[in-house]
Amino acid sequence: MESLEQRRQRLMGPNVPTFYRTPLHIVRGEGVWLWDVDGRRYLDCYNNVPHVGHCHPAVVEAIARQASQLNTHTRYLHERVLDYIERLCAKFDHDLSQAIMVCTGSEANDIALRMAEAVTGKTGLIATDNTYHGNTKFVSQLSTRRPPIGGYPGNVRLVPAPDSLRPVGGDLGSQATVFAENVARAIEELEASGHGFAGFMLCPAFANEGLPCLEPGFLDPTVEVVRKAGGLVLCDEVQPGFGRLGDAWWGHEILGFRPDVVTLGKPMANGHPVAAVVTRPDVMAAFREAFGYFNTFGGNPVSAAACLATLDVIETEGLVENARDVGVYTLARLQDLSHPRIGETRGHGLFFGMEFVAEDGVAPATDFAEAVVEGMRDRGILLNRIGRKMNILKMRPPMPFSRSDGDLAVEALGEVLARMPQ
Amino acid sequence: MESLEQRRQRLMGPNVPTFYRTPLHIVRGEGVWLWDVDGRRYLDCYNNVPHVGHCHPAVVEAIARQASQLNTHTRYLHERVLDYIERLCAKFDHDLSQAIMVCTGSEANDIALRMAEAVTGKTGLIATDNTYHGNTKFVSQLSTRRPPIGGYPGNVRLVPAPDSLRPVGGDLGSQATVFAENVARAIEELEASGHGFAGFMLCPAFANEGLPCLEPGFLDPTVEVVRKAGGLVLCDEVQPGFGRLGDAWWGHEILGFRPDVVTLGKPMANGHPVAAVVTRPDVMAAFREAFGYFNTFGGNPVSAAACLATLDVIETEGLVENARDVGVYTLARLQDLSHPRIGETRGHGLFFGMEFVAEDGVAPATDFAEAVVEGMRDRGILLNRIGRKMNILKMRPPMPFSRSDGDLAVEALGEVLARMPQ
Known part of the structure; x- marks a missing residue:
């Protein structure tokens, strides 16, 4: 039977971009949450289009x-x-x-x-x-x-x-x-x-x-x-x-x-x-x-x-104020995470970047960043990468993102980093 | 007090196109009908965006x-x-x-x-x-x-x-x-x-x-x-x-x-x-x-x-078939209209053109076409003009346009043409 990806290629042609090594099949959204076709829930730390929350x-x-x-x-x-x-x-x-x-x-x-x-x-x-x-x-x-x-x-x-x-x-x-x-x-x-x-x-x-x-x-x-x-x-x-x-x-x-x-x-x-x-x-x-x-x-x-x-x-809903408050809170927690591959953790409001570098502290750690993105997805957290060498984790969640959402993301990221090679 | 047109110019700048010498202020649509802010109803013979009818x-x-x-x-x-x-x-x-x-x-x-x-x-x-x-x-x-x-x-x-x-x-x-x-x-x-x-x-x-x-x-x-x-x-x-x-x-x-x-x-x-x-x-x-x-x-x-x-x-709703049926019917009625300034009346399906020409039968009658468009608007029928010299009446109504809608448009056009100089 034709898979959704095969069908997509047949109808949309080759090289149509998707996220992740195995693309997600998302069917429902609410607030900062997305659900896939199997009912699995994901914390959306990436999408800025649903600015005030999915399906507000x-x-x-x-x-x-x-x-x-x-x-x-x-x-x-x-x-x-x-x-x-x-x-x-x-x-x-x-x-x-x-x-x-x-x-x-x-x-x-x-x-x-x-x-x-x-x-x-x-x-x-x-x-x-x-x-x-x-x-x-x-x-x-x-x-x-x-x-x-x-x-x-x-x-x-x-x-x-x-x-x-x-x-x-x-x-x-x-x-x-x-x-x-x-x-x-x-x-x-x-x-x-x-x-x-x-x-x-x-x-x-x-x-x-x-x-x-x-x-x-x-x-x-x-x-x-x-x-x-x-x-x-x-x-x-x-x-x-x-x-x-x-x-x-x-x-x-x-x-x-x-x-x-x-x-x-x-x-x-x-x-x-x-x-x-x-x-x-x-x-x-x-x-x-x-x-x-x-x-x-x-x-x-x-x-x-x-x-x-x-x-x-x-x-x-005071979402600009929320972005300031949760942004400061979450950035501080992200900056508490440590791993030798973290070159810099930065952000402003609800827009965060965590740059991964090689042992010299400068060369981009692209594969590492990709592995972290995939690891986060496995833990139900959606985010992505940016930068010239795609070595910078990008978090840009919908604006109703709360402190406890930030906690979830930071804790998952801590677990993923802990399992990555030093 | 600032009019809607003045406010528009203040907020959108100059040269923002509108239809008609005095623009319409439309507030409601349904099927082939539009209503202005004063509750006046217009037969829409122009808009193709609401293909299956306004607000279907x-x-x-x-x-x-x-x-x-x-x-x-x-x-x-x-x-x-x-x-x-x-x-x-x-x-x-x-x-x-x-x-x-x-x-x-x-x-x-x-x-x-x-x-x-x-x-x-x-x-x-x-x-x-x-x-x-x-x-x-x-x-x-x-x-x-x-x-x-x-x-x-x-x-x-x-x-x-x-x-x-x-x-x-x-x-x-x-x-x-x-x-x-x-x-x-x-x-x-x-x-x-x-x-x-x-x-x-x-x-x-x-x-x-x-x-x-x-x-x-x-x-x-x-x-x-x-x-x-x-x-x-x-x-x-x-x-x-x-x-x-x-x-x-x-x-x-x-x-x-x-x-x-x-x-x-x-x-x-x-x-x-x-x-x-x-x-x-x-x-x-x-x-x-x-x-x-x-x-x-x-x-x-x-x-x-x-x-x-x-x-x-x-x-x-069989709208392609409707376009064929009402198109043939309405085109025949449009072609029955006569005025010395009509150079040709043509169309296919629910897309009609009536070209106005000068006495030589060729030179474009641009002002005449504009006067007809304004006259039709006065009678509650919306249509417009096309062509190199904007001398061709353009009718392109939503697809649920019926034979009786066609009758309304043709009868109004007959009246407008009858009052135009020969």
Whole structure:
């Protein structure tokens, strides 16, 4: 009989990514829990899409109610999308006051990059060298998960990503300066090559790069370099946004810089396909003038209802405060774990990284990290890996994650580490 | 007090498209009907997103049920998306047996174009010269609604779109041949310029181009030219797909050609943001090998449930048969209407065009068409315009559109035309 994996390959083709050596067959979710087809329960320490918890009834009800009333595009007027944009923009402490609603983070980043083009009239783009910003052809040219066919186009420059253990320039104290110098050099190259410089796109938590520990102000020299060159700072908040980091609604607040454009995605409506680009009126006007943009599904009444309900739950259940409290608690417990292969344990809010290294304390311990992920899965705890060499454990649970959930994860991790070779 | 339009401009920026001189404020939908904020009812003769009718309870219930059970990505295994792809692919009469699920038609076309790149190793693309295939930066380079900043890139060639009243080459009888000759010339240019030829993307109803009357076999010479050059035929079924044309599930069946890749979008899940790319295993394998593609929301259990429910309703309510029956009936009634400005009334299934022309019988009567659209709106009938000069009335109602709905629309149109200057 054909297995689910065989059927999947027959219908979806080869190389369709799954998690784990033997993929999970998940059939039900609730809060921070997932159940597989055999009824086994897993603590979800990985998924950020179900931001306010799997299948949160308030979001499900909002979707069902609005879907039964009206679901049409924004070529007709409707209050709900405006109510949402108004509340969303109020979450930003500076002059980002307008938004475009789309369906995926990729669509949002595809627009953000064009905003930089529209404002500057230039096409040169900079990103970090181990990042992922989405899957449209345009956006994927910034990603390094798989270099584009024919190599990176001439208008793209990648700069070395910040790193806690192997700092850019070799020294943690000067990493911020050297990082900015590399951006300045990339800008010079783009200008010399005739592309000019349009913008720098980054995740303010450098989440795919490995979630390095960075001090507030780390990006100040870089932002100054970008601004001086007339470019835009494009901030991809798809992972750190919506309170994930506990101390603030947005990742850029933690570092203390003010992006020109912010993109939002996955957690925005707890799984409903919606995303957004938030920016200043001058940037929006330049984009709207240059590109005749319309998105059929983007910002429809059901999407807006799902977004509003998600925002409501974050506020009424105090999930940002919870991320701060449980984040601090769990990070401390994670940092109490010891094993010679642990190079650094770091985190902010409900976003944790544990980097595994070889005996020299620097070389990435990729296989070790994979074994830990598999060991945790065997103990019913779902998490994953990030980093240039996939040697960094990534924990990014749904936001209602409690201290006792943290205890469960930490205790299981302690057991897994205890059985790993020293 | 701030109006809804002012608020919209404040929050979404300038140039956000709406329908009508004074936009509608719609608050409720059911079947083929929409209601505005003042309780006025409108017959929807335009929207194809609510394919099986606005707020169809079976689709709403499927979404609500699945959203309350599980909504996660496809990195875990789940039957529902496979059940859907299997049923979807069974609707194709040839070897298109695999699919990628995404969130928007734009994402689907962005992939389809890359499939042509992956199979051929070339980058040259051809489209018709008055088309729209989506809003990512890559896909929008094929669209002519607004030419890209800096002009069309060197790897894109646009060929004149087929036309009922102003045939390519000047003669209806030879239009198919001349159309193919233009494609052949574009291929030669792309090859001479070093880009090579990857694929030709088209809507098989040429819906944005004006929905011209074309005989079965029209594209045969073109498909032969494309195949001979080693390129792929990429068929954008976002508008004609899912039985819209009555006589078949897909637009390409009406013309009788076999595309290598088919993209699907808007009507697929009755408004839930989902889309797909359907293709042969060899094309899929080439794409999956060349691009490491993953879409977070694409094909999640809720999207799959919405798609399955929509497919169920199309089948159980006999909506393809209804499109055929009501289409033939309504087209005949539309063709009975007379006014000197009507150049041609055409259609297929529940997709109608009425082209308005000046006294010479050829020059587009754009203002006349706009006045008719506004007049119909005043009578509570929603429709719109297409074509190079926006002089063609476009009717594309939800699929449960009945004969008596057709009567209402035709009678209102008769009244509007009777009051228009001769």
